[in-house]
Amino acid sequence: MTPALSVPAVGAPFERTMIERRDLGGHDVMIEIHFCGICHSDLHQVNDEWGGALFPMVPGHEIAGVVTAVGDSVRSVAVGDRVGVGCLVDSCGECRHCLAGEEQHCLAPAVPTYNGVGYDGEPTYGGYSRHIVVRDRFVVHIPAAIELADAAPLLCAGITTFAPLRRWQVGEGTRLLVVGLGGLGHLAVKIACAMGAEVSVLSRTLAKRADSVRFGASRCLASDDSDALGQLAGHFDLILNTVSGGTDIDQLLGLLAVDGTLVTLGAPPQPLQVSPFALIVGRRSLAGSVIGGIAATQQMLDFCAEHGILPETEVISAADVGEAYARVARGEVRYRSVIDLATIADQAALAAPAAEGLAVLDG
Numbered sequence: 001m002t003p004a005l006s007v008p009a010v011g012a013p014f015e016r017t018m019i020e021r022r023d024l025g026g027h028d029v030m031i032e033i034h035f036c037g038i039c040h041s042d043l044h045q046v047n048d049e050w051g052g053a054l055f056p057m058v059p060g061h062e063i064a065g066v067v068t069a070v071g072d073s074v075r076s077v078a079v080g081d082r083v084g085v086g087c088l089v090d091s092c093g094e095c096r097h098c099l100a101g102e103e104q105h106c107l108a109p110a111v112p113t114y115n116g117v118g119y120d121g122e123p124t125y126g127g128y129s130r131h132i133v134v135r136d137r138f139v140v141h142i143p144a145a146i147e148l149a150d151a152a153p154l155l156c157a158g159i160t161t162f163a164p165l166r167r168w169q170v171g172e173g174t175r176l177l178v179v180g181l182g183g184l185g186h187l188a189v190k191i192a193c194a195m196g197a198e199v200s201v202l203s204r205t206l207a208k209r210a211d212s213v214r215f216g217a218s219r220c221l222a223s224d225d226s227d228a229l230g231q232l233a234g235h236f237d238l239i240l241n242t243v244s245g246g247t248d249i250d251q252l253l254g255l256l257a258v259d260g261t262l263v264t265l266g267a268p269p270q271p272l273q274v275s276p277f278a279l280i281v282g283r284r285s286l287a288g289s290v291i292g293g294i295a296a297t298q299q300m301l302d303f304c305a306e307h308g309i310l311p312e313t314e315v316i317s318a319a320d321v322g323e324a325y326a327r328v329a330r331g332e333v334r335y336r337s338v339i340d341l342a343t344i345a346d347q348a349a350l351a352a353p354a355a356e357g358l359a360v361l362d363g
Contacts, residue, residue, distance in 0.1 A: 003344045004129035005321055006056045007046045014322050016344065019058060019125050021133045026073035029139050031083060035315070036127035037062030037153040038324055038337040040183060040244055041267065045115050046325075049269040054115050060127030060339075061087040061113040062155045064148040067139075074136045082142040084301070086155035087291050089113050089124060089134045101293040103138075128321070130341055140298045143305035153183060153311040153336040154304060156291065161188035161240065162300040163292030164263045165195060168238050172196035177239040177255060178217070181208045184242035184265055186335045187311055189215040191300075194307040200236070202229075202252075211334070223247075229255065234282065236260055244268050253278040253286065261285040311336050318344040 006017040024030060042059040044050055063085040067077050077083055091098050091106035098106050111118050114126030126132075142151045161184055170176060174197040178188045181203050192199050193216030201212040201220045209220040221228050229251070236255050241247060245268035252262050253274070260282065264272070279286060292300070304310070312335040316324050324337040 002129055002131040004058045004125060005318060005339075005344065006058050006125075006128075008056045010046070010048045010053065010055070014128075016318070017056070019129060021131055022120075022122070024069055024071045024133065026071040027136050028071040028133050029067055029074060029077055029083070029136050030069040030131060030133050031063070031065040031085065031139070032068045032131055033063055033065040033127055033129060033341045035064045035149045035152040036060040036339050036341060037156065037183075037313075038321070038328060038333075038339065039153075039156050040328060041156075043325055043328060044244070044267065044269070050267070054117075054123055057115055058125035058128050059114055060129070061085070062152040062157070062338075063113070063127035063132060064142060064152040064155070065132075065341075066148075068131070071136070076136050077139055077141070082144075082148060082151075083139050084142050084151055084155045084297075085113060085127070085132065085134050085139060086159060086297055087113055088294075089138050090118060091137075093137070101295040103293050104291045128318075128339060128341075128344075130344055138294055140294060140301060143301055145305040145308075146301065146310065149313055149315055149338050149340075150310045151301070152338050153187070153313060154301060155297065157183045157187050157311065157336065158191075158304060159292045159297045159300050160184055160265055160290070161242070162191055162303065163296055164240060164265070164289040165192055165197075166292075166296070167289065168261060168263070170195050170197050170238060174198065175235060175237045175257070176200070177202055177236045177252075179203075179239060179241040179247060179252065180243035180266070181212055181215075181220075181335075182242060182331070183311075183333070183336045185240075186211070186215055187309070188240050188242060189217050190309045191303070193217070194303070194309060200232075234258070239263065240265060242266055245270065249274045249286070250278040253282075253284050256282060256284045258282045259284070261287055263287045263289050265289060313338045315340050 090111035091103040092108035095107040116124045176197045212220040239262045244266035
């Protein structure tokens with residue numbers, strides 16, 4: 001048994017509970033979790049905004065910790081290794097996508113780290129807990145240059161932005177627009193700049209202009225500045241939309257050059273509205289992207305270590321998770337809250353609500 005933060009029902013407060021992790025199998029790894037990031041999708045899940053939420057729920061898929069035990073057949077990690085776990089904890093390993101190293105597209109499908117059901121029929125519980133048991137194929141090594149608290153957000157926010165930047169071959173001369181300077185967006189700026197792109201940021205206001213420049217962007221635009229946006233019509237090769245709602249898709253498509261692509265990363269519960277002419281004119285594309293495979297996640301971590309790319313984090317206590325959710329929903333976090341799981345053992349009760357019904361803004 002291990003302590004965890006659980007949401008018993010939609011809108012209910014977080015509460016400290018004890019959950020049982022499975023016994024180690026031959027290919028299993030037990031990890032003592034040191035830090036877990038709070039991802040915007042956690043808010044969607046605890047509020048059941050996407051439907052199908054399973055309660056009680058232990059959120060968390062940005063997990064960083066240390067290996068404490070391994071199964072008899074594990075060779076890829078050893079006790080004492082600094083490791084991470086992202087959004088997935090299992091896949092079939094046999095379909096064409098798994099064999100191609102893209103487990104996120106597993107046809108079985110893949111098993112999410114939390115709010116899912118494993119192939120054994122048991123529910124999965126995430127990283128807002130002290131320990132987790134994961135198949136060895138889904139454990140990545142955290143480079144020595146990255147502290148565990150900094151590594152946690154990279155396991156979702158990092159790979160979610162790294163994967164499309166690699167997929168659309170961002171490099172020297174690429175004109176990139178990042179929509180939303182939040183948990184995803186600020187890492188997209190840092191990673192794309194390290195790849196050599198010319199990066200711009202589009203946000204609701206100019207309040208984050210100084211930060212966007214500090215992260216490497218050449219310009220920051222406000223979404224209601226029609227004059228500035230008009231001057232950039234047809235300018236960008238690629239747009240990453242990290243916002244979880246409230247964006248004008250036609251407006252964004254109008255900023256793309258011929259053959260440009262708008263990639264949506266945020267996942268609002270409402271359908272996107274798009275005019276066919278916004279795609280037809282300029283032969284533009286609207287695409288989506290979801291995390292990346294395990295090999296790509298390791299590549300992302302190594303890339304970030306090599307280029308000194310770290311997320312902007314604020315470490316919080318387990319007792320402050322409810323308030324952190326409310327701050328994420330209000331767009332106040334700069335730029336990722338990370339839970340120190342060493343504090344969970346001392347929390348007898350947690351009174352803050354799980355941010356019922358709050359909308360997520362700016363990536």
